[in-house]
């Protein structure tokens with residue numbers, strides 16, 4: 001496996017994120033899910049797709065606990081592709097309203 005480019009790149013990337021040219025906005029695209037985009041050095045992140053994906057995925061686990069991880073992943077993608085932009089934004093909005101904060105922990 002190829003090693004990452006080393007700490008130099010990571011330091012640069014983290015400094016870029018810290019520079020403050022970062023925005024949040026929903027980004028719509030007819031062909032694919034867009035998680036973010038960069039114009040010049042302005043970064044825009046669209047967290048709605050990733051959050052909606054994760055919410056659907058975990059909710060499928062909750063209602064179909066016997067399903068395998070791979071089947072849950074495939075079904076998540078199937079369901080996510082059937083959501084409109086408005087529905088994805090609604091799932092994200094509901095998540096922001098309803099999610100109760102917990103301290104960080106390691107995955108089991």
Ligand SMILES: [Zn+2]
Nearest residue numbers: 057061069072
């Ligand atoms: Zn899973």
